[in-house]
Amino acid sequence: MHVVIVGGGIAGLTLAIALRRFGHTAAIYEQADELREAGAGLTVWPNACRVLFDLGLKDKLDAIAVEPPVQKIFHYRSGEELHAFERGTKMRADYGAPLYQMHRQDLHGTLIDAVREGDPASIHLSHRAVGIERTATGGRVVFANGAVAEGDLVVGCDGIRSSIRELVFGHEEPLFTNVIAYRAVVPAERLGDAFRADPTGIHLGPQSNFVHYFIRNRTAVNFLAFALVDTWEEEGWRIPATHDEVLARFGDYNAIVTDLIRAAPAEALFKWGLFDREVREIWSDGPFVLLGDAAHPMLPFLGQGAGMVIEDALILARAVTEKPDLRTALAAYQAARKPRANYALRTSREHGRYFNSHPDEGGSPGEALGHTLDLNDYDAMRVPI
Ligand code: FAD
Numbered sequence: 001m002h003v004v005i006v007g008g009g010i011a012g013l014t015l016a017i018a019l020r021r022f023g024h025t026a027a028i029y030e031q032a033d034e035l036r037e038a039g040a041g042l043t044v045w046p047n048a049c050r051v052l053f054d055l056g057l058k059d060k061l062d063a064i065a066v067e068p069p070v071q072k073i074f075h076y077r078s079g080e081e082l083h084a085f086e087r088g089t090k091m092r093a094d095y096g097a098p099l100y101q102m103h104r105q106d107l108h109g110t111l112i113d114a115v116r117e118g119d120p121a122s123i124h125l126s127h128r129a130v131g132i133e134r135t136a137t138g139g140r141v142v143f144a145n146g147a148v149a150e151g152d153l154v155v156g157c158d159g160i161r162s163s164i165r166e167l168v169f170g171h172e173e174p175l176f177t178n179v180i181a182y183r184a185v186v187p188a189e190r191l192g193d194a195f196r197a198d199p200t201g202i203h204l205g206p207q208s209n210f211v212h213y214f215i216r217n218r219t220a221v222n223f224l225a226f227a228l229v230d231t232w233e234e235e236g237w238r239i240p241a242t243h244d245e246v247l248a249r250f251g252d253y254n255a256i257v258t259d260l261i262r263a264a265p266a267e268a269l270f271k272w273g274l275f276d277r278e279v280r281e282i283w284s285d286g287p288f289v290l291l292g293d294a295a296h297p298m299l300p301f302l303g304q305g306a307g308m309v310i311e312d313a314l315i316l317a318r319a320v321t322e323k324p325d326l327r328t329a330l331a332a333y334q335a336a337r338k339p340r341a342n343y344a345l346r347t348s349r350e351h352g353r354y355f356n357s358h359p360d361e362g363g364s365p366g367e368a369l370g371h372t373l374d375l376n377d378y379d380a381m382r383v384p385i
Contacts, residue, residue, distance in 0.1 A: 001320055002026070004141055004151035006129045006164050008035055011292025011309040012157035013111035017055050018317035020118040028115065029141065029149060031128035031158075035112055040185045041215050041222025042104045046095035046376040048307035051314045053097065054381045060110045065100035066214045068200040075359055076205030079254035082359070087200075095376045101200065103185070103215045103222070107306075124149075129158065132167045132288060139287035153326060154288050155316070160275060162294035168285050174275035176232055177299060179352065182225040182246045182271045184264035188218060191263055195221070195256060203257055204359040210250060210257050223260055224300070225250055232273035241271040274299055276349070279342045284330040291316055296341035301351035304344050304375060312337050314380040322385065336385045344375065 001024045005012045008030030016026040044052070044065070052061055069088035072081055091099040115122060124147075131142035132154065139154035141164075156164025160174050188195075200213035212223040227249045246261050246269065279296040283289055292309035299305075316333045323329035 001152045002150075003320075004029065004139070004149045004154045006141060006154065006156050007158035007162075007292075007294070008032070008112075008123060008125075009157060009159060009292070009309075010108065010111065010306050011159075011294070011313060012155075013108070013115055014051070014055070014310050014313035015155060015157060015291060015316060016115045016122060017057075017111065017118065018314045019320075020115075021055060022317050022321040024317070024320065025119070026122060027149060027151075028123045029127035029129060029143065030123065030125050031144075033126050035108070035123065035125065036105070040104060040183050041213060041224070042102055042107060042306055043213070043303035044100045044102065044107070044310075045304060045307050046091055046097035046099060047378045047380070048304075048310040049100055050095075050097040051310045051380050054314070055114070057110060057114060060114075061100060061102075061107075064106040064110060064216075065098070065102045066216075066218055067098050067100055068213060070200070071213075072201045074201055074203045074254070074256075076203045076208070076210070076253045076257070079203075079256060082204070091376075094373075097376075101213045101215055101222075103220070106216070129163045129167075132164065134286055152287065153320065156288065156290045156294045157292050159293045160277070160297035162290065164288060165280070165290055165294050168288045168290075169280070169282070172277065174277050174297065177274045177276060177352065178228055178230065178232075179226055179274045179299070180229050180232060180271055181274060181300070182223075182227075182241050182249075182269065184223055184261075184268045184270070185215070186221045186223065186260060186264045186268070188214070188220055190265075191221065192259065195259060201256075203253055205250070205253060206358040208249060210253060212257075212260060221260065223264075225257075225261075226274075226301075229273075234273065237270065237272050239271050240267075241269040242266075243269065245271075276345065279338060279345055283334045283338070287326065289316070289330050289333070295337075296345055298341075298345040299348040299352050302344060302348040302375075304348070307375070308337075308341055308344050311340070311378065311380045315383075315385060318381075319385055332385045336383070340375075340378070 003026040019026045073083040128144040138152040203210040208227040319329040319333040
């Protein structure tokens, strides 16, 4: 089978690697002029690590990842430890794969290298999909630059504002969640010893929270700071933010947080609005199918958005290999993935409810944040489909 993949994010790249692994060919068409992953850190849970290991990327991931021994929940103001989750060897013992944290660019770069090792010419930049047509044997994509690509299957891996989704199913606006996120990558050398000894943590505050963890061999710290707002007009992942703006919202947090914000290089502070969508009822139409955020973008509070995308890729590659025809394959893919994407989406939203609460007023964040470990059992290579 020859597959046209629209979008060169984590979804499109993982899919290309998985398809090749099963003997298919794939070409990726990406609208950007260069392959560059926006965003900073990423948590890759055991369910997603297992897929990437199965795709032959274990050594590369081991080299770019940090494995946190523990993840802690803190009170935003006092810094008091509210809960601690053992990770590290416990995750490996429980799930047979690690929990890794890494720079998005490092994962993206690893996936790009793996795609190019398989076929150096398979990634086409500056190709923005603007049209689709059916052909006698599959589907065709038309790009803004006038180029055309044909395949037995066309996969929309083009993210939350997917053009393929819109072209196949019509326009549906993503839902703004009234949450915005600030982020930065801070060189560890800019931080004091207190921070360097501190583990990966989440500080729960009133209608806000602040997440931080080490990346790049503990030479840098990624932070994400989530806050509620009434409206949001701007688009994109790389909207510059200022220290004053972040401190205006997080200035009453404990010193670990405020020091980290102050230590962020000015040019490394960004913000963006968080959107999600309901998971689509139907994911495919003839030779066109959606995968990843194009089908089910979700809030980041579970840290499983990319995990779901990575699992999708392996299941779709398996389905088109194991099933007798495309129609059965796409039905099997959707049946396997929709309930899981729905569960992850709903649980992410549920975790977001901490934005409407105060850490001093009831509830046990520890329990709530711990119970979703059940997602980690999933073995995408072996689960029956
Ligand atoms: P994208 O990464 O959006 O890639 C889509 C690609 O398609 C882009 O390269 C885009 O340029 C291209 N494209 C778009 N339109 C077109 C077009 N018309 N033609 C051609 N190309 C096109 N997940 C985790 O597992 N762990 C985490 O810790 C985590 N943290 C997160 C933190 C935040 C704040 C957010 C917002 C998300 C987080 N996620 C996390 C979720 C994860 O980042 C996403 O689910 C994942 O990156 C989606 O990958 P994708 O390839 O489907 O989409």
